[in-house]
Structures are given as C-alpha cells and as structure tokens.
Amino acid sequence: MQHFKNLLTRMQASLWLIPAVMCGAMLGLAYVMVFSPLEVPGLNADKYWWLFSGDAATARDLVAAILSGTITMTSLIVSITMVVLSLASGQLGPRLIDNFLRDRQIQAVLGLFTGTVFYCLFVLRSIDEDLGADHVPHIAITTATILAMLCLLALLFYVHKVARSVVADTVVAQVAESLEKAILREGRNRSPNDGAPSQGQYALTTPVSLEKSGYVQVIEFDGLVDLAAREDLIIDVSVRPGYFVLRQSHALVVRSNAPISQDVRKDIRRAFTVGVERTPTQDLEYSVRQLVEIAVRALSPGVNDPFTAVAVINRLASALELAALNAPSVKHYTDDAGNLRVFANPESLSDLFDTALNQIRQEASRTPAVLIQLAHVCTQLASVLPDGLSRAALQGHLHKISRAGQRHIEDPADRSDFVSAIANAKRILRNRECCHTVGSTAAK
Numbered sequence: 001m002q003h004f005k006n007l008l009t010r011m012q013a014s015l016w017l018i019p020a021v022m023c024g025a026m027l028g029l030a031y032v033m034v035f036s037p038l039e040v041p042g043l044n045a046d047k048y049w050w051l052f053s054g055d056a057a058t059a060r061d062l063v064a065a066i067l068s069g070t071i072t073m074t075s076l077i078v079s080i081t082m083v084v085l086s087l088a089s090g091q092l093g094p095r096l097i098d099n100f101l102r103d104r105q106i107q108a109v110l111g112l113f114t115g116t117v118f119y120c121l122f123v124l125r126s127i128d129e130d131l132g133a134d135h136v137p138h139i140a141i142t143t144a145t146i147l148a149m150l151c152l153l154a155l156l157f158y159v160h161k162v163a164r165s166v167v168a169d170t171v172v173a174q175v176a177e178s179l180e181k182a183i184l185r186e187g188r189n190r191s192p193n194d195g196a197p198s199q200g201q202y203a204l205t206t207p208v209s210l211e212k213s214g215y216v217q218v219i220e221f222d223g224l225v226d227l228a229a230r231e232d233l234i235i236d237v238s239v240r241p242g243y244f245v246l247r248q249s250h251a252l253v254v255r256s257n258a259p260i261s262q263d264v265r266k267d268i269r270r271a272f273t274v275g276v277e278r279t280p281t282q283d284l285e286y287s288v289r290q291l292v293e294i295a296v297r298a299l300s301p302g303v304n305d306p307f308t309a310v311a312v313i314n315r316l317a318s319a320l321e322l323a324a325l326n327a328p329s330v331k332h333y334t335d336d337a338g339n340l341r342v343f344a345n346p347e348s349l350s351d352l353f354d355t356a357l358n359q360i361r362q363e364a365s366r367t368p369a370v371l372i373q374l375a376h377v378c379t380q381l382a383s384v385l386p387d388g389l390s391r392a393a394l395q396g397h398l399h400k401i402s403r404a405g406q407r408h409i410e411d412p413a414d415r416s417d418f419v420s421a422i423a424n425a426k427r428i429l430r431n432r433e434c435c436h437t438v439g440s441t442a443a444k
Contacts, residue, residue, distance in 0.1 A: 012102050013098045013101050013102045014101070015101045015106075015107060015110065017107070018104065018107035018108060018110075018111045019107060019110045019111035019114045019115070020111075021111070022108070022111030022112065022114070022115040023111070023114050023115045023118045025115065026115035026116065026118045026119040027118055027119070027122060029119060029143070030118070030119045030122035030123050030126075030140065031122070033123070033137060033139055033140035033143055034122070034123060034126045034137045034140050035126075051138055051139070051142050052136075052138050052141040052142045052145065053138060054136070054141075055136065056127055056128065056136050059127050059136050059137075059141050060124065060127050062141060062144075062145070063120050063123055063124045063127065063141060063144055064124060066116075066120050066144050066145065066147075066148045067117065067120035067121065067124060069148065070113060070116045070117050070120060070147075070148060070151055071117055073113060073151055073152075073155055074113040074114060074117060076155070077109070077110065077113060077155065077158055080158070080159070080162055081106075081110075081162070084100070084162045084165060084166055085097055085100065087166050088100060088165070088166055088171070091166070091168075091297065091303070092166075092168065092171055092293075092294050092297065093290070093293040093294060093297055095289075095290055095293060096171060096175070096290055096293070096294070099171065099174055099175060099178070099290075100165055103161075103165070105157075105161060106158070106161060106162070106165075109154045109157065109158045109161075112147075112150060112151060112154050113151055113154070115147075116144075116147045116148065116150075116151055119143075119144060119147060120144055120147075123137065123140050123141070123144055126140075168294065168298070168305070168308040168311070169308070169311055171294065172291065172294060172308070172311050172312055172315055173315070175287055175290045175291050175294070175315075176287075176291060176315035176316075176318065176319060178280065178287050179284070179287035179288060179291070179315075179319050180318070180319055180322055182280055182284055182286075182287060183284060183319060183322050183323050183326055184322070184326070186282075186284065186326070202233075202234060202255035202256055202257055203256075203257050204255065204256050204257065204258070204259065205253055205254075205255055206253065206254045206255075206256065206259070206260055207250035207252075207253050207254075208250065208251065208252050208253070208254055208260075208265055208268055208269075209245075209246075209247065209248045209249055209250055209251060210245055210247070210249075210251045210269055210272055210274055211247055211248070211269065212245075212247060212269075212274045213245065213246055213247045213274075214244070214245065214274040214275050214276055215242065215243070215244050215245075215274065215275055215276070215277060215278045216239050216240065216241050216242065216243045216244075216245060216251075216272060216273070216274055217241060217273040217274065217275045217278070217279045217281060217282075217283070218241060218272070218273040218279075218281055218282055219237065219239075219240070219241060219271060219272055219273075219282065219344075220270075220271040220272075221271075221333050221342055221344065223267075223270070223271045224237070224268065224271045224333070224341070224342045225333045225334070225335055225341045225342050226335075227264070227267050227268065227271070228335070228341035228342060229335035229336070229337075229339070229341055231256070231260070231264055232256070232257065233254055233255060233256050233260070233264075233341070234254070234255040234256075234340060234341060234342070234343070235252055235253075235254055235255075235268070235341065235342045235343070236252060236253040236254075236255070236342075236343040237251070237252045237342065237343060237344055237345055238250065238251060238252060238253070238345055239251045239252070239345060240282075240283075240344070240345045240346065240347060241278075241279075241281070241282035241283040242278050242283040242285050242286065245274065251272070252268070254268070284323070284347055284352065285347065285351070285352065285355050288316070288319070288352060288355045288356050289355060291312050291315060291316055291319075291356075292312070292316075292355065292356060292359050292360060294308060294312050295308065295309040295312035295313065295359075295360045295363070296359055296360065296363050298312070299360070299363040299364060299366070299367055299370065300363070301366075306367050306369050306370050309360065309364070309367070309370050309373075310369070310370060310373045312360070313360065313370070313373050313374060313377055314373075314377065316356045316357070316360075316377075317377040317380060317381055319356075320349075320352060320353065320356060320381060321381060321384050321385070323349060323352055324349055324384075324385045324386055324390040325386060331343065331344055331346060332344065349390050349393055350392075350393040350396075353393040353394065353396075353397055357374070357397050357400075357401075358400075360374070361374060361397070361400060361401055361404055362404075364404070365404055365407070365408045366408070368405075368408065368409045368411065368414045368418070371401065371404060371405045371408070371409060371418060372405075372409075372414065372417050372418050372421060374401050375401055375402075375405065375418055375421035375422050375425065376421050378394060378397065378398050378401065378421075378422075378425045379421055379424045379425040379428065381394055381425075382394060382425045382426075382428040382429045382432070383428050383432075391429055391432065394425075394429065395426075395429055398422060398425055398426060398429075401422070402422045405418045405419075405422070
C-alpha cells in the first residue's frame, strides 16, 4: 500500500495525466456526437436558436476557426506556464515546482484546452460537404461552440490562478497545508509504544545493503514484519524516508539463527523504494525543507524579503505544534504474537525542530526582525508544547537564537524587544517544567 501511495503521489505531480484522460474523454464524446443517432426532429432555427443549423461548408469553417483559436490559446497557456515555472524556480526554489504541477485546477484547464483540440479535429474530419445538410452533425458542432466558450472562461481563470500561484504567501500557505496534512496522516498511522515487546535471542547479525543509490522514499514496514515473522528474524532499520543511501552502505541489520538466503535479502530490499528525489509520502522533513528553502531564499542578499521569512516562521511554528501534539513515533513493530520483529528509526520532534529552525536562524543573522520573530514564536511554542521532550528541543533552540541575537542585534530598542521575548519564553518553559515536576511528585 505504501508503494502504491508513493506512486500515486508521483503521478499527481505529472502535468500530463489529467490532460491525457480528458483528451480520451473528448475523443469518446466526439465519437458519440458524430456517429450516434442523436437528432433534433424538424430542426427549426427559430425554436432551436441555440443549436447550429447551417450547412456542411459553414460547419467546416466554424469548427476550423474554433480549432485554430483553441490551438492559439493552448500555445498561450503553455507559454504562461513556462514563464511562471521559471519565476517560481528562481524566486522560491526549483523544488517547489512540483506543488505547481500537482495543482488539479491547472491540470484540468490544460486538459480542457487539449481535449477541445482533439474534439474539434475529430469532428472536422467527419464533416463531408458532399453529403448534404441532413448529414451535418448539428449537435456536435454546437458542442464544439460550447467548448470554445468554456475555453475562453478557463483562460481567464488560468491567468488569475497562475498570477496567484507566484505570490510567496500563497505558496507558503499551500506547502504548510500539505505539511500539516502529512503530520495528521502520520499520526493516524501511528500507535504509541506500550513498553518493550518480547524479543528472542539470535546468534547471527547480518548487515544488509539496498544495492541501489538514491533517496529512500518509502519503507513498507508491514511487509518487513510479515517477512521477519515468517523467517523468524529481527530487522533493525537504520535509515528512514528522506535518507540518501549508497549502493553498499548498510541500511539495516538482520538478526537470525541461521544465515539468511539471497531470496530473503531480495524480499527485504523490495520493502524499500529508492529514487532520485525525496517524496512527501512518508517524509515529514520534505515539506519542512520546502518551507525553509523559501525562507532562506527570501533572506538572501539578492532578494531581501523578511516578510516572506516571517510568514514561513509562523507556518513552521503551527506545524511544529501539530507535530508535538500528534501521536508518538513508532520505534518498533511486532507480529501478531507480540514478538518484536522490526526496529525503526523514526523522525523525532528534535529532528523536525532542527530542520525547521537551524538554517533560518543562521541566515537571519543579518535581519534582526526575523530573529525577533523567531524569539516571539518560541514564546508561543513554549506555552503549548505538551511534554518535556518537545520543550527540551525548544530550549536548545532558544539558547542558539539568544546567542545569535546577542551577536548581531546592535540597536538598543531591537535588542530590548529580543531579550524580552527570549526571557518570556524561558520563563514559560521554567514554569511549565516546575508544574510538571510538582505534578509528578504529587502523583507518586
């Protein structure tokens, strides 16, 4: 199932899939309109004013004009798309192009234009001037006219859509929404660790490589558990989705009582999907890094856009809060009998904090406003993070942000705001830690 989800995610980022489906549907519609016995009895131009009632020559000219205009509009939107992709790649980062390509509305508009071209081509070749007016597919010609009007409306919508798509705040909101959905999805797929399960004693320890170089995209843990239960193994996975592996690097270790066969090694490798790029299927850091890339580019001297960086910081804080409130990571998997079968290497909250805040803090040394916003966000997070582990991760970043501000914020007023925000965050963390300690003592 995880392999299928990863394939589906990659197909959603394909700009050709929905247009190809719509082209096939338009060809089917054209066939039905031209060759089916659909007729309007006693065609009357006054009664059916909306229906095409001309002869074959007029029909050919009309469909040819619609076809020519639609091809021109299709060329226009392809040109607009290339310009937008170039702008998005230069200003926001090339890794964000997938978010543009994955947009269903953009894919549907492209599908409407290309599908209309296919429809008009099929209808045009079916109109024969020698057959007379009775053999003109009036409904098919009318449908081509309706499609042309829809294309004009879609062109206006498309221009509005792509104009909004290059606005930094819109892109930040879209990426942040995808990240939060991924966090919630991972939370539904996880279950808390109820203590250490029973595990047997094994004599042999065998490192296994994936024999393929690239990024780990998906790990099928259910398949590994079934394999380990069938072969009586314990599999210790040292990589996780998002890691880059070499062909002969040891991605996992297998504990067994007998040497594992080559068939078992192949079955283990089938549980791993390795590709040339990272995907968001199981990799929470994928979307976090996209947001961080937007902020880092915004803070570069050539762009100098602290407002975008502040928007990214706010969205990252919301995602970190959601991740902290989410279910704990699964560190081990058991079979139906409760025996330990797979050790995992899940993403920890500390890893997400490091990925989200480290690079932004390093790049914000030249921008006091962003450092001050980082301090304010840490104050908000300090009051909502639920457990000691997440608060400890925040405490470490507070110290780093504090040192960066003391080195680079020179204006007394800015320094006062910054020091106040850091002090508030530390006070909140200290108070919550004291409350937690008192509560634990009272419970005992």
